[in-house]
Amino acid sequence: MAILEIRGLAVDFKGFRAIDGVDMDVERGELRVIIGPNGAGKSTLMDLITAKTRPTAGSVTFDGADITGLDISDISARRGIGRKFQGPNIFGAMTALENVELALNGHNTLIKALFYRRTRQTLEQIDAALARVGLYEKRGLPAGALSHGEKQWLEICMLLAQNPKLMILDEPTTGMTAEETYKTGELIMGMSGEHTIIVAEHDMDFVRQVASTVTVLHQGRVLAEGGIADVERDPRVVAVYLKDSDSAEDGQESVKGASGA
Amino acid sequence: MTGLLAAARRMRVNRHIDICLLVFLAVFPMFASKFRVDVMAGFMAYVIFALSLDLLWGYTGLMSFGHAVMFGMGAYVGGLTNAFQKGVPDFMAKYGVTEIPSFFAPLAAPALGNALAVLLPGLLALAVGIFIFSSRVSGVFFCLITMALASAFATFTNSTQQYLGGSNGINRITRFAFGGAPVSVTQNYYIILIALAASYIFCLWLVNTRFGKALTSIAGNEDRLRFLGYKTRDFKLLVFVLSGMLAGFAGLLSVRTTGFVSPTSCGLEMSTMAVVWVAVGGRGNLTGAVAGTLLINWAESILSERIASQWQLTIGVILLLFVLFMRDGLIGAALGAQDRRRQKKLREAL
Ligand SMILES: Nc1ncnc2c1ncn2[C@@H]1O[C@H](COP(=O)(O)OP(=O)(O)O)[C@@H](O)[C@H]1O
Numbered sequence: 001m002a003i004l005e006i007r008g009l010a011v012d013f014k015g016f017r018a019i020d021g022v023d024m025d026v027e028r029g030e031l032r033v034i035i036g037p038n039g040a041g042k043s044t045l046m047d048l049i050t051a052k053t054r055p056t057a058g059s060v061t062f063d064g065a066d067i068t069g070l071d072i073s074d075i076s077a078r079r080g081i082g083r084k085f086q087g088p089n090i091f092g093a094m095t096a097l098e099n100v101e102l103a104l105n106g107h108n109t110l111i112k113a114l115f116y117r118r119t120r121q122t123l124e125q126i127d128a129a130l131a132r133v134g135l136y137e138k139r140g141l142p143a144g145a146l147s148h149g150e151k152q153w154l155e156i157c158m159l160l161a162q163n164p165k166l167m168i169l170d171e172p173t174t175g176m177t178a179e180e181t182y183k184t185g186e187l188i189m190g191m192s193g194e195h196t197i198i199v200a201e202h203d204m205d206f207v208r209q210v211a212s213t214v215t216v217l218h219q220g221r222v223l224a225e226g227g228i229a230d231v232e233r234d235p236r237v238v239a240v241y242l243k244d245s246d247s248a249e250d251g252q253e254s255v256k257g258a259s260g261a
Numbered sequence: 262m263t264g265l266l267a268a269a270r271r272m273r274v275n276r277h278i279d280i281c282l283l284v285f286l287a288v289f290p291m292f293a294s295k296f297r298v299d300v301m302a303g304f305m306a307y308v309i310f311a312l313s314l315d316l317l318w319g320y321t322g323l324m325s326f327g328h329a330v331m332f333g334m335g336a337y338v339g340g341l342t343n344a345f346q347k348g349v350p351d352f353m354a355k356y357g358v359t360e361i362p363s364f365f366a367p368l369a370a371p372a373l374g375n376a377l378a379v380l381l382p383g384l385l386a387l388a389v390g391i392f393i394f395s396s397r398v399s400g401v402f403f404c405l406i407t408m409a410l411a412s413a414f415a416t417f418t419n420s421t422q423q424y425l426g427g428s429n430g431i432n433r434i435t436r437f438a439f440g441g442a443p444v445s446v447t448q449n450y451y452i453i454l455i456a457l458a459a460s461y462i463f464c465l466w467l468v469n470t471r472f473g474k475a476l477t478s479i480a481g482n483e484d485r486l487r488f489l490g491y492k493t494r495d496f497k498l499l500v501f502v503l504s505g506m507l508a509g510f511a512g513l514l515s516v517r518t519t520g521f522v523s524p525t526s527c528g529l530e531m532s533t534m535a536v537v538w539v540a541v542g543g544r545g546n547l548t549g550a551v552a553g554t555l556l557i558n559w560a561e562s563i564l565s566e567r568i569a570s571q572w573q574l575t576i577g578v579i580l581l582l583f584v585l586f587m588r589d590g591l592i593g594a595a596l597g598a599q600d601r602r603r604q605k606k607l608r609e610a611l
């Protein structure tokens with residue numbers, strides 16, 4: 001059975017259907033990539049799964065339970081869904097290590113937060129997560145002083161510390177150089193299997209690199225779904241997305257521009 | 262010894278200032294006049310009040326313009342408790358009240374009365390907090406609601422003549438007594454100093470827990486924290502209650518030092534003053550609340566004798582200057598300079 005089942009999901013923003021009847025199944029341990037032009041509804045779909053936005057219709061079932069409209073913190077702490085937002089979203093004044101420590105799972109209730117102590121065991125967990133994204137050396141720096149790419153990795157690292165069943169990553173490679181994007185791809189592939197991952201991406205090289213199941217979103221609807229090769233050949237997909245995405249990349253050599261909110 | 266020196270060098274600059282301030286306050290009665298010692302004791306009670314606001318505003322980002330309600334409530338409850346020890350106070354007798362009203366009965370027992378001076382503000386914070394934080398209102402709304410609370414409370418105390426003394430408030434409150442006569446000015450000074458040190462250590466512990474880090478993160482990006490699985494509402498509620506209790510404690514100490522409490526101790530003006538103290542010292546590092554409170558209050562006490570009529574204006578200008586040119590306050594600026602130096606070293610080492 002799929003770990004995530006989305007049925008007839010729709011949301012209406014004052015008459016504008018940002019998500020319009022989406023059905024989607026994601027298997028346990030799968031790495032699912034969602035692509036689609038800007039404004040297709042990728043971020044909104046993620047908002048609906050993580051309870052940031054309430055759907056107008058439809059349901060989200062996770063791990064056998066209906067999670068539609070739960071509290072955000074419950075979605076995270078109890079159900080085990082972690083999320084990385086589009087663009088870095090870290091606590092700049094705290095060190096990289098403190099950011100990861102804050103995300104460490106199992107210490108988030110009021111009482112546990114009051115009496116949490118940094119032990120050798122928790123420090124090992126934190127260090128391991130930092131090492132995995134290559135930020136161990138910089139763990140003492142304030143997160144705000146890290147480079148753009150490093151901030152993105154720090155957020156992925158916080159997700160690792162959260163250790164969720166499902167990780168949702170919204171455009172994790174935005175603003176990265178080609179080399180950094182490649183490294184991020186490797187990192188995400190390494191995390192799949194252990195975690196179920198949904199990642200929204202803009203960068204076709206990245207999608208080809210992780211080569212998994214792709215869902216193409218367009219105007220709030222699923223336009224196509226399947227392997228990357230099939231999707232890339234699909235004439236409808238070529239028409240709405242791939243062409244203008246490639247032409248958009250021409251203008252930018254090695255660094256992709258931030259693709260807006 | 263070298264280990265100690267190295268540890269001292271690793272400390273953040275405000276911890277050095279803390280120690281200097283503590284030593285200064287500890288020896289202050291040895292060279293200052295009795296009058297100044299008593300004034301300083303009152304200011305130290307204000308410092309505890311400022312610390313309570315720093316927890317709320319400096320760390321959690323909840324700017325309250327009504328925090329003096331908690332302070333005033335502690336002062337009124339503490340003041341009434343003291344007054345009841347000599348039977349029905351004059352201001353009540355004047356209105357024909359012949360015995361202590363039943364709803365004030367718990368205050369006839371000094372231990373319970375003093376405990377209530379701390380607990381009741383906490384309860385009020387809990388009630389107001391549940392209302393505010395459950396509806397997930399924005400920061401500006403928190404400002405406005407607390408502001409409204411301050412005016413309501415001041416109006417209430419002002420108009421309750423026969424029970425709270427109206428605009429005169431409650432006067433001739435004596436210093437703490439342990440068995441016999443009230444303690445001396447110097448003894449009272451050291452009681453407040455110990456209370457201040459204990460409050461400070463409590464705050465320092467609190468902000469360094471994971472709970473404290475979560476508070477700072479609420480100020481930075483509350484939604485992000487919720488996505489990390491924190492029920493931020495509970496966190497805000499607890500800090501509001503703790504902060505309310507600490508403010509009530511400060512009010513209790515203040516009333517037993519200065520000897521009186523009136524509606525001006527719990528209104529908008531007093532709330533705003535606390536905001537100014539914390540803003541000038543710098544919020545979110547505790548030391549700023551201490552330094553700012555002492556600095557502004559001494560300046561007021563010395564300067565207002567000379568420029569009494571312009572003092573309000575002076576305070577307004579000071580606040581404006583800090584908001585425009587020194588948002589982090591005095592201590593915040595010092596900390597920022599140290600952090601930049603450290604970061605540079607760290608980056609060079611990599
Ligand atoms: N809260 C909102 N209110 C109104 N419109 C919104 C809201 N959130 C998103 N939208 C709109 O929904 C569409 C989908 O946006 P989004 O999900 O961010 O797209 P993507 O992430 O694929 O670029 C956009 O047209 C956007 O303007």
Ligand SMILES: [Mg+2]
Pocket residue numbers: 042043044086170261
């Ligand atoms: Mg988006």
